[in-house]
Amino acid sequence: MIKLTDMRRQNTALGTFLAVAFLLTPSIYSQSQETTGPQSLETDPVVLAVQGSGPQSPSELLETTEILLNLGRFDLAQQYLDQLLQAKIDDEGLAALQRQFGSVLFYRFLREPQLGPSGIQFAKAVLQAAYRLSHDSARIERLISQLEDPAAEVRQTVITDLQEADTAAIGPLLKVLVDPARTSIHRLAREILRALGKPATDPLLAVLDSRDPAFHRVVIELLGDLGASHAAESLIQLAIDSEVEPSWQQTARQSLRKIVGVIPRHREATLFLRRRIDHYWSGQSPTAPDHENLVRVWHWDRQQQQLTSSKVTTEIAAVSQAARLAQDLQALNPGDLEARQLHLMTHLAASKLVGGLDQPLSKQVIANARSFGLNMSERVLTEALQTNRPAAATAALEVLGQMGQADLLRSASAYPHPVVLALDDRDRNVRFAAAGAIMNIDSQNAYPGSSSLIKTLAHFVGATGGRQALVGFPNAKRAGDLAGSLQLLGFETEVAHTGNNLFQLASRLPDCEIILLSDALARPGASELIQTLRRDARTAEIPVGLMARWDNLAYVQAIAAGDALTLAISELHTPSGAQACVANLLSLRNSPVVSPQKRTQHAQMALSWLTKIVERTADYSFYDVLRWQDSIENAIYKPELSAQASRLLGLLGSPSNQRALVSFASQPTWPLALRQAAADGLRVAVNRRGILLTKREILQQYDRYNDSRELDHSTQAVLGSILDTLETPRQTRLLKKV
Numbered sequence: 001m002i003k004l005t006d007m008r009r010q011n012t013a014l015g016t017f018l019a020v021a022f023l024l025t026p027s028i029y030s031q032s033q034e035t036t037g038p039q040s041l042e043t044d045p046v047v048l049a050v051q052g053s054g055p056q057s058p059s060e061l062l063e064t065t066e067i068l069l070n071l072g073r074f075d076l077a078q079q080y081l082d083q084l085l086q087a088k089i090d091d092e093g094l095a096a097l098q099r100q101f102g103s104v105l106f107y108r109f110l111r112e113p114q115l116g117p118s119g120i121q122f123a124k125a126v127l128q129a130a131y132r133l134s135h136d137s138a139r140i141e142r143l144i145s146q147l148e149d150p151a152a153e154v155r156q157t158v159i160t161d162l163q164e165a166d167t168a169a170i171g172p173l174l175k176v177l178v179d180p181a182r183t184s185i186h187r188l189a190r191e192i193l194r195a196l197g198k199p200a201t202d203p204l205l206a207v208l209d210s211r212d213p214a215f216h217r218v219v220i221e222l223l224g225d226l227g228a229s230h231a232a233e234s235l236i237q238l239a240i241d242s243e244v245e246p247s248w249q250q251t252a253r254q255s256l257r258k259i260v261g262v263i264p265r266h267r268e269a270t271l272f273l274r275r276r277i278d279h280y281w282s283g284q285s286p287t288a289p290d291h292e293n294l295v296r297v298w299h300w301d302r303q304q305q306q307l308t309s310s311k312v313t314t315e316i317a318a319v320s321q322a323a324r325l326a327q328d329l330q331a332l333n334p335g336d337l338e339a340r341q342l343h344l345m346t347h348l349a350a351s352k353l354v355g356g357l358d359q360p361l362s363k364q365v366i367a368n369a370r371s372f373g374l375n376m377s378e379r380v381l382t383e384a385l386q387t388n389r390p391a392a393a394t395a396a397l398e399v400l401g402q403m404g405q406a407d408l409l410r411s412a413s414a415y416p417h418p419v420v421l422a423l424d425d426r427d428r429n430v431r432f433a434a435a436g437a438i439m440n441i442d443s444q445n446a447y448p449g450s451s452s453l454i455k456t457l458a459h460f461v462g463a464t465g466g467r468q469a470l471v472g473f474p475n476a477k478r479a480g481d482l483a484g485s486l487q488l489l490g491f492e493t494e495v496a497h498t499g500n501n502l503f504q505l506a507s508r509l510p511d512c513e514i515i516l517l518s519d520a521l522a523r524p525g526a527s528e529l530i531q532t533l534r535r536d537a538r539t540a541e542i543p544v545g546l547m548a549r550w551d552n553l554a555y556v557q558a559i560a561a562g563d564a565l566t567l568a569i570s571e572l573h574t575p576s577g578a579q580a581c582v583a584n585l586l587s588l589r590n591s592p593v594v595s596p597q598k599r600t601q602h603a604q605m606a607l608s609w610l611t612k613i614v615e616r617t618a619d620y621s622f623y624d625v626l627r628w629q630d631s632i633e634n635a636i637y638k639p640e641l642s643a644q645a646s647r648l649l650g651l652l653g654s655p656s657n658q659r660a661l662v663s664f665a666s667q668p669t670w671p672l673a674l675r676q677a678a679a680d681g682l683r684v685a686v687n688r689r690g691i692l693l694t695k696r697e698i699l700q701q702y703d704r705y706n707d708s709r710e711l712d713h714s715t716q717a718v719l720g721s722i723l724d725t726l727e728t729p730r731q732t733r734l735l736k737k738v
Helices: 004-039 045-052 058-070 074-086 091-101 103-111 113-134 137-148 152-164 166-177 180-195 198-209 216-226 229-240 246-260 266-281 314-332 337-355 363-372 374-386 390-403 418-424 428-441 451-461 476-488 499-507 526-535 553-561 575-586 596-615 626-635 642-652 655-665 672-689 695-706 713-737
Strands: 294-301 306-313 468-472 492-496 512-518 544-548 566-570
Touching: 045 058, 058 074, 058 091, 058 103, 074 113, 091 103, 091 113, 103 113, 137 152, 137 166, 137 180, 152 166, 152 180, 166 180, 166 198, 166 216, 166 306, 180 216, 198 216, 198 229, 198 294, 198 306, 216 229, 216 246, 229 246, 229 266, 229 314, 266 314, 266 337, 294 314, 306 314, 314 337, 337 363, 337 374, 337 390, 363 374, 363 390, 374 390, 374 418, 390 418, 390 428, 418 428, 418 451, 428 451, 428 596, 451 596, 451 626, 468 476, 468 499, 476 492, 476 512, 476 575, 492 499, 499 512, 499 526, 512 526, 512 575, 526 544, 526 553, 544 553, 544 575, 553 566, 566 575, 596 626, 596 642, 626 642, 626 655, 642 655, 642 672, 655 672, 655 695, 655 713, 672 713, 695 713
Parallel strands: 468 492, 468 512, 512 544, 544 566
Antiparallel strands: 294 306
């Protein structure tokens, strides 16, 4: 960055140049006329003076650009920017321009639309080159080696360059401080780190959190020197835990005194840490988010001994900090059961959020959870379900699915195990994790709540892979108009004219993202219907837009005030109004909408689990899959699920299942492979349960085959295979008679 004195020097030089330009204008103007001829239309003497100076080097071209920009001649400034772009200046040259002119000029280029794309392109090139060069690890190492230069001017320049490298210099400088062969520059390295100020605190805390013994004492000492108040919470356990290495503890106590002035007693430290954990556990970010509502977090790679950073949501940053402090709390209170539970719950939640809610936990996280014991994971799950912590609940279910034995779900009482209770959780990811845990535990005996598993899997199977919405309106025309507006926004929309009908639709549509509901809907009315939706796990998280008639807005607002996922709105009459309403409704959700791709994956997994249950009926006789056959039959018409659904319907083999398979396989509009899968499913069904079609349905199939003369050979083959399946049992009976 340019210093104030340099800026004054530049401004003085600019003023001198303009003064001289006015004095010399006649001669320059005459020269310009000689060189440009009568074609030149420029008459401004200052501009002519600037052009007549003949800039050649990148520095001269950029200075000329700045002068023309100050004169308001954006057209000419853009020409010089184009020359700079065409010069293809390397990173060293671009960074040198940034050092000479400062960053302000290039940010001005970014904000000035009249410079066109040239201004943006050149400014980005300069700023990015300066950043790359200042953060280049090889360059930083070269600069650090020059700290030993005997010349004071060289050392001062190096110190300035390292400070400009900002957080990129922290890791290399830390390595200097722990290197006994470089003690001659320890003092300078420490001064540079201190000069970086409080922005260096979070990277240093990341090194501290890594528990890297080589850097522990140095980092603790630097944190005390920097004096950032939020570093104190990370030093408390080190300062008062009797199990901490004595030299580290002494340094931590000194640093803590520098920051807060005192060393707390054990009880005070415990209460303080609990308050800070509650603060972060409630969602308060440890640092202020940026304009994208993201927080930069730092990581120390112990193997590579280097710092990296990434941007995460405020939730991830908050829960991760809660987990770190919960670990310190348990270290201070190793025999406290609640501290152990809090440590495991925050650790599992942070691991799941960082790794992704739909991604499996790492082996290291699973092993760490195992060390707490099965009972502690059960306690965590119970607490997470009761306090609505979906990330912790999902992770605990995954752990229990791997740790639990077959008898885990059995109970002496009729009350279901927490894993089974999770099947009725409001959060979709929790319900899916619960189903996965139960299938991994693989209980082959009935257990309390076992019917909920099949209901949950059937609900997942209903996924379409698209976006769905529901409209509840007693007037069919208005309902159709609203559905049309939602369809324009990409929603497949179902319509209901009574409250009961709407709930039935909502409970069997796993892709439903929003509901538009009229306050005039009856049987039941809006207030009772919303309560019913919230009580059912399948519909509890669907936002509702409750539309009020012109004279009923106060009543609708009172209903919405009692439900966080209900929004009181006036009746919608325009597509733009519907679009704004949808955006507002989706913003009410406690968790992001599960993507269509992930919903399809859930449906595919649910079908594979149901297939396993039906294939091993003797082991899972207590499950009633046939009760939910409608959902499976509907799945056959979803291309991503069709082949799996055909296989499952064949294993079930009921009359309704056989009709669905025959009907689908006989429709030539579906892909050949899917029709063949349905025909194969029919063959399985007939082999397992015999022909359960009526005589009329069988005769209809012969008619279909006879009518297929004009169709392609593949379709004829599929229809022929269906008849072969239907005729095989009859031929078998005739052979037995002979």
